Amino acid sequence: MKPEQDQLLVFGVVAGTHGLKGDLKVRPSSGDSDSLLEAPEIFLRRGTEVPVSHKPARVAPHKGNILLRLQGLESIEAVQPLVGCEVLMRYGDLPDLADDEFYWFEIEGLTVVDQSLGEIGILEDMFSTAAHDIYVVRGRFGEILIPAVDEFVLGVDQEERRMTVDLPEGLVPDADEV
Known part of the structure; x- marks a missing residue:
């Protein structure tokens, strides 16, 4: 909406x-x-x-x-x-963005789903670094910091309120224990 x-x-x-x-x-x-x-x-x-x-x-x-x-x-x-x-x-x-770009208010609160681990949490915060933005996701693995780059963020479905990611091994510390 x-x-x-x-x-x-x-x-x-x-x-x-x-x-x-x-x-x-x-x-x-x-x-x-x-x-x-x-x-x-x-x-x-x-x-x-x-x-x-x-x-x-x-x-x-x-x-x-x-x-x-x-x-x-x-x-x-x-x-x-x-x-x-x-x-x-x-x-x-606000200026219009490209189809694959979003304002923070459009993605805050999305459910984040990893291709391997399934649902990992909710996108709750974001901060910027010199290189790129970092998404802060909180959920069953605690706090996960995800670089907001195409390599990790595969897509956003605004209707489903879901972000699909493909995280490298080691980015989710407790994933090996699940």
């Missing part, structure tokens, strides 16, 4: 500031950070507070993060209180 066009989705978090002109360092929730580069509007939210709308004045990639300057907040003093806020975007502002 696709979100409504106006629904807000978490893009990342404000990890810090950069420089003196009010740039925020945004750490994306996934390795695909290009979505924010063209966003006409973003929202910031702290905890359970109501999201606040902002217009980007400048957006640029920077060392795996995004530098974001907001209109009207162009000094370090103005943006320092925003560190720690979630960065949200409207679903309707």
Whole structure:
């Protein structure tokens, strides 16, 4: 089920500031950070507070993060209180992806099934490294970290809410005991 066009989705978090002109360092929730580069509007939210709308004045990639300057907040003093806020975007502002690419909200909670071991758990988290994203799956083997690469991830069936993987021997530590 696709979100409504106006629904807000978490893009990342404000990890810090950069420089003196009010740039925020945004750490994306996934390795695909290009979505924010063209966003006409973003929202910031702290905890359970109501999201606040902002217009980007400048957006640029920077060392795996995004530098974001907001209109009207162009000094370090103005943006320092925003560190720690979630960065949200409207679903309707997200660019279309290729058929084999997904946004995090589309795959979070999928059942992960290995070709040899069967069901291994639920896709609960993801983090990015310099090389690629890593999926965090929790289930009968505990926590399994799966590199999000074509070699291991064979497919995603959104209707069945299932991700099929082919994991190399040794990636699932307790598999030999089952």
